[in-house]
Amino acid sequence: SYSLLRKKAxxxxxxxxxxxxxxxxxxxxYINGKTVESQATEWVDLHDPATNKVVTRVPISTxxxxxxxxxxxxxxxxxxxxxxIMSRQQILFKFQEIIRKNMKELAANxxxxxxxxxxxxxxxxxxxxxxxxxxxxxPSHFLGHTLAGVAKDLDIHSYRVPLGVxxxxxxxxxxxxxxxxxxxxxxxxxxxxxxxxxxRNPGACMxxxxxxxxxxxxxxxxxVIHGTHDSVNFICRHPDIQAISFVGSDQAGxxxxxxxxxxxxxxxxxxxxxxxxxxxxxxxxxxxxxxxxGAAFGAAGQRCxxxxxxxxxxEAKNWITDLKIRAEKLKVNAGxxxxxxxxxxxxxxxxxxxxxxxxxxxxxxxxxxxxxRGISVPGYEQGNFVGPTILTDVKPNxxxxxxxxxxxxxxxxxxDTLDEAIAIINANPYGNGTAxxxxxxxxxxxxxxxxxxxQVGINVPIPVPLxxxxxxxxxxxxxxxxxxYGQQGIDFYTETKTVTQLWREKDVTHxxxxxxxxxxx
Ligand code: NAD
Numbered sequence: 133s134y135s136l137l138r139k140k141a142x143x144x145x146x147x148x149x150x151x152x153x154x155x156x157x158x159x160x161x162y163i164n165g166k167t168v169e170s171q172a173t174e175w176v177d178l179h180d181p182a183t184n185k186v187v188t189r190v191p192i193s194t195x196x197x198x199x200x201x202x203x204x205x206x207x208x209x210x211x212x213x214x215x216x217i218m219s220r221q222q223i224l225f226k227f228q229e230i231i232r233k234n235m236k237e238l239a240a241n242x243x244x245x246x247x248x249x250x251x252x253x254x255x256x257x258x259x260x261x262x263x264x265x266x267x268x269x270x271p272s273h274f275l276g277h278t279l280a281g282v283a284k285d286l287d288i289h290s291y292r293v294p295l296g297v298x299x300x301x302x303x304x305x306x307x308x309x310x311x312x313x314x315x316x317x318x319x320x321x322x323x324x325x326x327x328x329x330x331x332r333n334p335g336a337c338m339x340x341x342x343x344x345x346x347x348x349x350x351x352x353x354x355x356v357i358h359g360t361h362d363s364v365n366f367i368c369r370h371p372d373i374q375a376i377s378f379v380g381s382d383q384a385g386x387x388x389x390x391x392x393x394x395x396x397x398x399x400x401x402x403x404x405x406x407x408x409x410x411x412x413x414x415x416x417x418x419x420x421x422x423x424x425x426g427a428a429f430g431a432a433g434q435r436c437x438x439x440x441x442x443x444x445x446x447e448a449k450n451w452i453t454d455l456k457i458r459a460e461k462l463k464v465n466a467g468x469x470x471x472x473x474x475x476x477x478x479x480x481x482x483x484x485x486x487x488x489x490x491x492x493x494x495x496x497x498x499x500x501x502x503x504x505r506g507i508s509v510p511g512y513e514q515g516n517f518v519g520p521t522i523l524t525d526v527k528p529n530x531x532x533x534x535x536x537x538x539x540x541x542x543x544x545x546x547x548d549t550l551d552e553a554i555a556i557i558n559a560n561p562y563g564n565g566t567a568x569x570x571x572x573x574x575x576x577x578x579x580x581x582x583x584x585x586x587q588v589g590i591n592v593p594i595p596v597p598l599x600x601x602x603x604x605x606x607x608x609x610x611x612x613x614x615x616x617y618g619q620q621g622i623d624f625y626t627e628t629k630t631v632t633q634l635w636r637e638k639d640v641t642h643x644x645x646x647x648x649x650x651x652x653x
């Protein structure tokens with residue numbers, strides 16, 4: 133059934149006529165409500181991570197194509213920003229329905245282009261869909277404030293207005309969820325949008341934008357451009373773009389925050405992470421170990437909220453052997469094969485980086501308790517597979533601790549007290565998420581208050597907030613002010629207008645102008 137889904141997803145996405153004798157079809161641009169073949173001279177090959185075969189090619193958009201995308205968004209903004217909020221809501225209702233109907237196709241495309249398992253790919257779509265569902269409540273989320281009778285005959289009210297053309301730049305690891313953190317929120321608020329999905333897997337984003345048109349969004353409301361650094365610079369510098377949402381690595385995120393801000397744009401930038409799971413000896417052992425294994429190795433460790441670091445407090449260190457037994461049982465295979473727990477990582481380069489960080493741990497004195505480096509998957513020998521890997525006796529000064537590994541590697545540290553564990557977490561520059569496993573409420577409360585991370589789980593390993601909250605990673609994992617989705621997402625994509633109005637019941641004529649600051653008592 134996967135091959136059927138795969139064929140369907142590809143057919144929908146790619147040109148049937150093969151391009152320039154390369155024998156490979158191409159991803160299109162999406163401009164003014166239509167798919168457009170790029171006139172690019174440079175293309176990026178997109179590989180299936182399970183086979184490393186080229187499945188399609190992604191254009192590096194030309195300057196004039198990118199200009200056309202922004203011009204289309206700018207033109208669409210005039211009418212879109214004035215559509216009634218109720219009609220925008222109706223489009224969002226329809227959009228969520230279409231996404232739900234096409235869940236399998238979206239998941240198949242994600243598995244093909246990104247590598248994760250089909251079940252995990254559905255989770256990717258569902259978590260994004262929840263943001264769309266939250267956006268369906270936009271009339272309530274958009275409400276302003278009124279204070280009637282602030283002074284005699286004088287009322288003040290404030291309301292939200294959209295910003296204009298906004299833009300999104302997304303990473304490879306959640307090809308559906310992260311675009312859905314961006315354009316539905318922007319649109320619900322009355323903005324238009326230009327999105328540049330990851331050049332490694334833009335298929336799901338393309339499908340979603342086409343579904344939005346099917347849901348009734350007018351042409352130009354969302355446009356898709358492709359590319360890498362040049363298209364990012366284009367977005368950061370274009371005078372008609374008012375705001376940028378970015379999710380990805382530190383290097384790109386810091387640059388985009390700086391460059392976008394320097395060009396007067398509002399920027400929200402979600403970046404890398406090193407999430408610690410602290411295990412107290414009073415925790416429920418079975419549950420904790422299962423949670424740790426799922427959160428460290430699921431999606432082959434390529435989640436910004438993966439629990440990549442476990443800190444065992446006191447006697448809890450004796451559980452590490454049982455952790456290994458569970459990790460060893462995980463099945464590594466192509467993402468579409470039923471029963472697979474871990475698919476491949478995104479590229480040969482990513483695999484090489486992961487392996488070298490594991491080796492650095494060994495060289496610096498860590499113990500390689502479980503070695504997933506030499507794995508070969510029958511039928512997929514060319515894929516970028518790394519098996520579950522566990523490094524123990526890790527110290528905070530080791531490279532494997534300091535770097536975000538972004539692969540199926542769990543590193544384990546041992547400490548004597550909860551205070552020491554919290555000190556390690558707080559000394560780490562990242563603040564995306566952390567979790568504590570315990571049955572002690574006082575320890576949980578202490579941890580919640582003292583661990584300096586924006587998202588805390590208590591017996592919950594991947595505390596990604598639901599869509600009515602916001603994704604509140606902090607410190608080195610975030611630059612900006614307001615976060616993605618939830619009320620903060622709406623704040624990000626809107627400006628506040630405050631109106632002070634005086635409608636006198638009776639005419640009052642003063643004989644002289646008052647020049648002192650009006651205090652409105
Ligand atoms: P990436 O930074 O390589 O790519 C993200 C986007 O930025 C892509 O669209 C890419 O084309 C562009 N880009 C890449 N390098 C650039 C550069 N030097 N200058 C300008 N633009 C550049 O990230 P990735 O490898 O696709 O994603 C993995 C990273 O994303 C991990 O670090 C992960 O933790 C992070 N991430 C964070 C969150 C979060 O919410 N904090 C969520 C998902 C992923």
